[in-house]
Amino acid sequence: MTPEIVVDVFSQAFALVIMLTGTIVLPGLIVGLIIAIFQAATSINEQTLTFLPRLLMTLLALSFLGHWMVGNLVEFATSLYLSIPELIG
Template sequence: MTPEVFVDVLRDALYLVILLVSAIILPSLFVGLIVAVFQAATSINEQTLSFLPRLIVTLLALIFGGHWFTRVIMEYTNELFLSIPTVVG
């Protein structure tokens, strides 16, 4: 395995991780920001008010995006397995 091939595989893997994690985290980040603005405007400092909506949105992102997450990971894994002969040989 040449260093160029290793860097390409690592780059693709990191891109995939960033893509999947951002698809889960970004909706939660936006909901947390909206709740924080609401709490600042109303002076409500309840911890569960900021935690529960983010938890629900994260779980919904996992539920609705689970099929896509699985498909993307399986496609990447298939690409890796199919590229083994060209990488090794």
């Protein structure tokens, strides 16, 4: 196994992690930004006001995109498992 192969596998794994976490984090970030703008406009400084909508958006993102995320993880693991003979040899 050459260092180039290891770097390629790690870069694929890193790209997958970035893509999967981005699909969870970005909707909550957008909702948090909208609520922060609303709070700044109305001078409401309530910390609990931002928590529940962000939590609900994260749960909705997980429920809608969970099947796609697990499919991507299984596809990556399967391709990694099937490429073991060429990685070793």
